Amino acid sequence: MKMPTHVPFIDAHLHLDQYTPAEQQDMLRSLPSHQVEAVIAVSMHLASSQATMDLAARHPHAVFPAIGFHPEQPLPSPSEAEQLFDWIERRIDQAVAIGEVGLPYYSRQEAEQAGKPWDQSGYVLLLERFVRLAKKHDKPIVLHAVYEDADVACDLLEQYQVNKAHFHWFKGSPETIRRMADNGYYVSFTPDIVYEEEIQALARVYPPGQIMAETDGPWPFEGPFAGRMTHPAMTSRVVQAWCEITGTEPEAAVRIFYENTKRFYRLP
Template structure:
């Protein structure tokens, strides 16, 4: 008889980037893996619109978040205004503003090419989205690592946003401590199985501030090489995190689930 485990939530997935047939198959398989729901993050307006349709199609599973991902060209002022208004008109259907943040990897690519990125422009976009979240008392889902996380923390404090989820976080000790002191959440992906930096972070971050994610369809290495990223992989996150925290798998799953439910409700 198959064991019954505590349910899990994929706290960060780009569901809109999967093909329709794959999504349908994925949805049918979720009960088998005890996956309760998916926090579906958005990249831009068209991504938001597709996630809205998926929410309408799968209302018992999809929990949408709308935002503008920083690892892409800046929107012009009209694009940003249109996006903000679109989100505001649907503020009651979302669980968070996201994915939002700062373009760490885009900046590294620009530096490698000998170019300079408009960092102030990205800060202004992030500020506008944080102000929207603050006004409507919505959590935010952040893409902000290393030095960008410090800027994000400054802005969170400036605009009074207290519910922040730093997904797939990497950062410096002082930043980690600052985030812990403010009660910001982080989430681990399947790379917790093979990345030493992530495993070290998992030993430090308080249990009550941790969630599991896949960031699908991003693909992983190690035992996941060649596999399509599926929300069931949150179980692998729970297994590895349980070992690091010296918990049973059931205890780990229960904590990860309850942390996510508490944050997003």
């Protein structure tokens, strides 16, 4: 299936700061040759947010920053959390979104399987604070919240009337999928849409007006991507797979993904 060449792609979720400086330089230089217009660069914590902001300042037309705290790590101390939120408040106008934030599904599963105690309450409170921040500044929020954690995230989004929510690499129940779709939340597909049935099933049912393509790089992928460094160019293969799954014409599909991402993140 040949993809059109006159409509670009946008990687809606990439950890650009997690690549080496040389990889960052090569990647950003190569974007035009891969028909990629821009990336949404998400952050892991304060130092990551600072690095992401710096990359965006140096590449203002290609890198659009989201700043936050990734949940799959130990919670920040109270003083660290205050430092992070103070820093975000001072720079919020430079960010296109709050993120990546959410709940630690995989860390919780690992702890429970090992028979270790787990207290989710601190993570829920931290996410609630980020949701309030997104509402206060009218910013989209980028969520790491899968399966039953997505329902907790939806509860908070509904409570604070935050509608601009992007659930990246989402997996969940049919009931949660319907709830998210009805609320107008967006999801994004990674390259594993090519070989994962669970993701393909989501692609068949989620509203086309609420979807985006991402890589979550540098996270590595399997199947035809095994052994390759994750690159925003892989968004083309994501869109192609969605075409094959849904029977959508390639040109229409590329425009759907591109326009959805531009609209959601209010990109110029």
